[in-house]
Amino acid sequence: MSAAKKFFSRLLQGNAGNVQISEQGRAILNDKSLASQLIDKIMVESKKLEEGKDITVNAGESSYTIRSIPKESAE
Amino acid sequence: MNFALSTTIIILILLPGAIAIKAYYTSLRAKISDRHVSFNDLLLQGLLFTIAIHCCGICCIHMFSSKEIDFTFLYDIIVSDNKNKLQFTNSNFIVYVLDFFSYTVITTALSYISVKFFKAVVHALNWDLKFNVLSNANHWYLIFNKQYASRILHLQNTRQLSGKYKPGERSDQSDEIDFIIIDAYVAPDLLYSGVLTDFNYSPQKDELEDIHLIFCRRRKLSNTTKPMEPHCTSTMDIIPGELFVLPMKTIINLNIRYIVIDKTNGIGNTSRMTDQLADPDPVTPEKLPLDNRNKIAGWLGIFLAGAGISYLVTKQKKARRKK
Numbered sequence: 001m002s003a004a005k006k007f008f009s010r011l012l013q014g015n016a017g018n019v020q021i022s023e024q025g026r027a028i029l030n031d032k033s034l035a036s037q038l039i040d041k042i043m044v045e046s047k048k049l050e051e052g053k054d055i056t057v058n059a060g061e062s063s064y065t066i067r068s069i070p071k072e073s074a075e
Numbered sequence: 076m077n078f079a080l081s082t083t084i085i086i087l088i089l090l091p092g093a094i095a096i097k098a099y100y101t102s103l104r105a106k107i108s109d110r111h112v113s114f115n116d117l118l119l120q121g122l123l124f125t126i127a128i129h130c131c132g133i134c135c136i137h138m139f140s141s142k143e144i145d146f147t148f149l150y151d152i153i154v155s156d157n158k159n160k161l162q163f164t165n166s167n168f169i170v171y172v173l174d175f176f177s178y179t180v181i182t183t184a185l186s187y188i189s190v191k192f193f194k195a196v197v198h199a200l201n202w203d204l205k206f207n208v209l210s211n212a213n214h215w216y217l218i219f220n221k222q223y224a225s226r227i228l229h230l231q232n233t234r235q236l237s238g239k240y241k242p243g244e245r246s247d248q249s250d251e252i253d254f255i256i257i258d259a260y261v262a263p264d265l266l267y268s269g270v271l272t273d274f275n276y277s278p279q280k281d282e283l284e285d286i287h288l289i290f291c292r293r294r295k296l297s298n299t300t301k302p303m304e305p306h307c308t309s310t311m312d313i314i315p316g317e318l319f320v321l322p323m324k325t326i327i328n329l330n331i332r333y334i335v336i337d338k339t340n341g342i343g344n345t346s347r348m349t350d351q352l353a354d355p356d357p358v359t360p361e362k363l364p365l366d367n368r369n370k371i372a373g374w375l376g377i378f379l380a381g382a383g384i385s386y387l388v389t390k391q392k393k394a395r396r397k398k
Contacts, residue, residue, distance in 0.1 A: 018106050025253030039290045049331045067335045
């Protein structure tokens, strides 16, 4: 049942699944103030990510770490 | 013989191969489909498949049916220019036409179903990412989709699936990309940045038509305070509105950033929000995603049902002949 439901919902939604946004990413983007905070931080401090450093943003009780993807993992 | 009739028959004969190629490289959603190939080219590209399909079809007819294939009649219709040579009664012609059309419909449908089944298997095993020959989506879809992103970033799941990464390695951190940030350079000196939500692709032109961004920011490169330093792109203007659509014809180039975020609670536990990602079991070739397994099971079911029906029909025919 779930497979058929997924198939038809994908068919009807049309655009869903074209672009990679994870469940967590969706949850972050739904919270406008948090998303703005994180995105601004990424844009301003993107140099840190390039250098392999993580960026940490504190929002309320939680903190979010924007992870740099290690260069050495690339073949 | 009539040129139109012979052309129609040749097209119908070549159709199963063309449909097989079309089924593999296109999707219901144009955004996923590979670049558009014209019908004439499809007929030619599918020539080898057509020959293989017809060989199988003729073998099946010989094995399961008592009917004789009248190749001479088909040859005369397509090639012969002697009107006197081609003689047939009306009832004879109807039988030939019905047989030919039913054969064409069955072979075309079977080639479509079998190619879709093969496509599901290829996707389930990630062969489309491993072998370029089997790749069947346009390059923009691959760039904006997690599978390709995982491949170019060599993240966990793809590595495990390709056998380069042993199950359990790097399982302390999830490597799923949360969203994609795009920096689009628009002439003369504007830089638009935002989170990518959607895009439009034209298979006919093989072009990205536009991109949809949310949380869009604009920067003027001419305002840069330290132009020689990288990542120094002046102050940002927030663009009001929910969605920002940027047509590709205005864009000179794109910078794509795959963002991975870990949430840490007050206690210090690093966690992901989804149950799916909280699953400690790594994905291995033996343990394929449920979606893919369902797909394969569905196509396998259709195949088995088709085989069962054809077996029953043959059995009934044989019983009738005995009577």
